[in-house]
Amino acid sequence: MTDPKDTDLNTVSVPDELKPVFLKAQDYVRNYFSDVQSDPEKGVIKYSGERYILVRASAMSKDLFDMMALMYNDWGKEEARDLSFNSLFDIAHSIGKADAKSFFLKMDVTDPIEKLSAGPVHFAYAGWASVKIHPLSNPRPDDHYYLIYDHPYSFEAQAWMDKGEKTDFPVCVMNAGYSSGWCEESFGIPLVTAEVECRAKGDRHCRFIMAPPSKIKDHIARYSKRAYIKYEHYNKIDIPEFFKRKRLEDALRSRKDQLEELVLKRTDNLIKANKELEEANIAMKVVLKQMEQKEQADKENFLTNIKHSVLPYKKRQPDYIPFDRQTFLQVSEFDTHGN
Numbered sequence: 001m002t003d004p005k006d007t008d009l010n011t012v013s014v015p016d017e018l019k020p021v022f023l024k025a026q027d028y029v030r031n032y033f034s035d036v037q038s039d040p041e042k043g044v045i046k047y048s049g050e051r052y053i054l055v056r057a058s059a060m061s062k063d064l065f066d067m068m069a070l071m072y073n074d075w076g077k078e079e080a081r082d083l084s085f086n087s088l089f090d091i092a093h094s095i096g097k098a099d100a101k102s103f104f105l106k107m108d109v110t111d112p113i114e115k116l117s118a119g120p121v122h123f124a125y126a127g128w129a130s131v132k133i134h135p136l137s138n139p140r141p142d143d144h145y146y147l148i149y150d151h152p153y154s155f156e157a158q159a160w161m162d163k164g165e166k167t168d169f170p171v172c173v174m175n176a177g178y179s180s181g182w183c184e185e186s187f188g189i190p191l192v193t194a195e196v197e198c199r200a201k202g203d204r205h206c207r208f209i210m211a212p213p214s215k216i217k218d219h220i221a222r223y224s225k226r227a228y229i230k231y232e233h234y235n236k237i238d239i240p241e242f243f244k245r246k247r248l249e250d251a252l253r254s255r256k257d258q259l260e261e262l263v264l265k266r267t268d269n270l271i272k273a274n275k276e277l278e279e280a281n282i283a284m285k286v287v288l289k290q291m292e293q294k295e296q297a298d299k300e301n302f303l304t305n306i307k308h309s310v311l312p313y314k315k316r317q318p319d320y321i322p323f324d325r326q327t328f329l330q331v332s333e334f335d336t337h338g339n
């Protein structure tokens, strides 16, 4: 077998018009990965001075899924899949974005297509999969962005097939996350990726569609009609969405803020009502005090009046003996003398 010429684009397959820019990227990435330093005594692997880590492919795919399925056995297979796939998508999406940023700086590129070009080549050299971009693709930095591509030799599909298991769902979620992260960083627009066909479930290829979140379902629907994918099958196509979760988190955070605001408002109202009650209580005490003082004053007035109007009569009491009392005295006197 002869070494491919420098002019052969052999790590990625792209439409003819994109070949020159991808060839340039391939040269750069090939040189980058040819400068390798492996130092197990220190536990260090470096390419062109940049440190890398090796991870066993199945540990990030089939084995992780099995472990999650076991751990969340009571949640059911679907939940375990969602949990492990969503985590893997987010991790891969973030790695894709970070790797892209790092390469843009190294390669000193600013054009979106030039930025995109190193992604698939880096993907191939890092052992994730090779990339085949289809001619129907239309990568551009706006709402009309559309990328349809295959990942032959996907490490994820391979991990499932090696275990002899056929799935009923696409499994190449890290592939989808990484490429959408890289392209998002290249074009400066939010992008999502759906794997519409997957070798792990018996399809001929691992095929992906990448588009802005608002357009992805229409693209999938159009593709499904062309590819004669059955409706029930089409419904099982995952759209791993960084944004969906972000939107849900934002909605939750916003609802939490609203609730906190409501609690603050109600607490304010309660404090206000409490203050009003305290003020009413103080006012009531003042009124009661005034009433008590008035009652006391009335009592004193009454006694003074009594004193002034009754006492003069009381002083004249010896001259005044009611008739019945006089009669009684006379009778008593008669009885005492025995007459």
Ligand SMILES: [Zn+2]
Pocket: 154, 156, 157, 170, 171, 172, 195, 197, 198, 199, 200, 205, 206, 207
């Ligand atoms: Zn796949």
